[in-house]
Each structure stands twice: as structure tokens, then as C-alpha cells.
Amino acid sequence: MRQGRGSPQGKPTGLLGGSFNPAHGGHRSISLFAIDALELDELWWLVSPGNPLKPNKDMAPLPARLASARFSARRSRIRPTAIERELGTRYTVDTLRRIKMRYPKRQFIWIMGADNLAQFVKWRRWRDIAAMMPIAVIARPGYDADAMAGPAMAWFRRFVRRSDQRKNWTKWSTPALVYLRFRPDPRSATAVRSADPHWFKRYEGRGIRDAVTRTLVY
Numbered sequence: 107m108r109q110g111r112g113s114p115q116g117k118p119t120g121l122l123g124g125s126f127n128p129a130h131g132g133h134r135s136i137s138l139f140a141i142d143a144l145e146l147d148e149l150w151w152l153v154s155p156g157n158p159l160k161p162n163k164d165m166a167p168l169p170a171r172l173a174s175a176r177f178s179a180r181r182s183r184i185r186p187t188a189i190e191r192e193l194g195t196r197y198t199v200d201t202l203r204r205i206k207m208r209y210p211k212r213q214f215i216w217i218m219g220a221d222n223l224a225q226f227v228k229w230r231r232w233r234d235i236a237a238m239m240p241i242a243v244i245a246r247p248g249y250d251a252d253a254m255a256g257p258a259m260a261w262f263r264r265f266v267r268r269s270d271q272r273k274n275w276t277k278w279s280t281p282a283l284v285y286l287r288f289r290p291d292p293r294s295a296t297a298v299r300s301a302d303p304h305w306f307k308r309y310e311g312r313g314i315r316d317a318v319t320r321t322l323v324y
């Protein structure tokens with residue numbers, strides 16, 4: 107049965123963290139698929155002030171990245187946020203702990219592409235992240251073999267759930283990981299930047315405003 111709005115377990119909510127430098131059609135399409143596949147009430151995009159593992163070089167200002175996210179998320183259940191800026195967090199483990207405390211009426215699942223699973227053991231306290239909420243990994247062309255053979259997956263293997271059970275994720279104990287294979291989407295922000303290095307100029311003059319509180323406080 108659909109864990110709909112106002113269910114006793116809390117509104118099922120996806121969290122997709124990213125640089126969104128810029129947001130692109132791949133983000134939108136995997137998010138729409140995930141909303142459907144996991145029966146999410148909403149999927150929040152956490153536009154990062156700065157991925158701790160990525161150089162700041164070539165990183166557009168947060169307001170421009172957030173504005174690109176708002177454009178890509180239009181007319182959907184995707185909610186772009188700059189919540190890490192508001193919370194003052196940079197590491198995902200800290201962000202997720204704060205979000206869970208702040209939104210007790212929601213139930214969360216962390217969503218990331220296969221490229222991030224391949225690197226997950228480099229993240230700060232990654233096992234604590236896995237203990238905090240289920241994780242859905244979205245297959246991504248060019249990254250799945252490394253992700254499946256990598257050290258994170260070696261640890262997660264005993265916690266892997268079958269994808270045909272995905273709609274039950276709100277009942278899973280953690281750690282739990284489900285690998286979702288949607289239509290493979292080769293789009294990337296790297297490709298957008300190389301085709302249009304000045305993409306952020308379209309969004310110049312945008313502020314962060316109250317992006318988080320306006321969209322996320324219910």
C-alpha cells in the first residue's frame with residue numbers, strides 16, 4: 107500500500123545531495139523515476155555549498171546552482187534546497203542527522219548515483235550514514251561495474267534489498283541498500299559545462315533568499 111501523505115510512519119521523502127553544477131535533465135529524470143519507484147511524497151535536492159571531495163575550481167556560486175536546480179525541478183515533486191547552507195553543514199553525515207531531527211514527521215531515504223557508491227568509503231563516517239536511513243543507488247552508465255566491485259558494495263552486500271521490494275523501504279531496518287536500474291541516462295554536469303562553460307551567467311543576480319524555509323517548513 108502506498109505510504110501516502112500523513113501516514114503514521116511519516117511522509118516518505120527522498121534526499122538527493124549534489125553539486126548541481128549545473129542541474130541537468132539527468133537529475134530530473136532519475137528523480138522522477140525515483141519518486142515513482144519509491145512512492146515518494148517529495149524528493150529534496152540538497153544543493154551542496156561544496157562537496158568536501160571536489161575542488162572549488164569550476165564550481166559556480168551556490169545561488170546560480172540553486173537557480174539551475176529550481177529550473178530543472180519545475181512542476182514536479184522535486185524540492186530544490188540549500189539546506190546545508192542554512193544548517194552550516196558540509197558533510198552528509200552531519201546534514202542527515204540534522205534533517206532527521208528537524209523533520210520528525212518525514213521518513214527519509216538517501217539517493218545517489220552509482221558514481222557516488224563507488225567512492226562512498228571516502229565519505230566521512232559513511233557507515234553511520236548507512237545506519238541512519240536506507241540508501242537507493244541509481245545505476246549510471248560507465249560507473250556500475252566499479253560501484254558493484256568496490257569496497258562500499260563489499261560491505262553493503264549483506265544489506266542489499268531486492269529492487270522488486272523497493273516500495274517497502276519505509277519498513278526496512280538499516281543498513282539497507284537497493285540498486286535501481288531506470289532507463290540509463292548518460293547526461294552529466296561535466297558534459298553541460300564543457301558545452302557551455304558560462305552556463306551560470308544565465309542565473310546571475312539570483313540570491314539564495316529563503317530557499318529552504320519557504321520550501322521545506324510545513
Ligand SMILES: Nc1ncnc2c1ncn2[C@@H]1O[C@H](COP(=O)(O)OP(=O)(O)OP(=O)(O)O)[C@@H](O)[C@H]1O
Nearest residue numbers: 123124125126132218219222246291293294295296
Ligand atoms: N545521469 C545520471 N544517472 C544517475 N545518477 C546521476 C546522473 N546524473 C547525476 N546523478 C547523481 O546525482 C547526484 C548529484 O550529481 P552531480 O550534481 O554531481 O551531477 P554530475 O552530473 O554527477 O556532476 P559532474 O559531472 O560535475 O560530476 C549524484 O548522486 C550523482 O551520482
Ligand SMILES: O=C(O)c1ccc[n+]([C@@H]2O[C@H](COP(=O)([O-])O)[C@@H](O)[C@H]2O)c1
Nearest residue numbers: 123124125154157159197198199229230
Ligand atoms: O560527507 C562526505 O564526506 C561527502 C563526500 C563526498 C560527497 N558528499 C556528498 O555527496 C553528494 C553528491 O556530491 P556530488 O558533488 O557528486 O554531486 C553531495 O551531497 C555531497 O555533499 C559527501
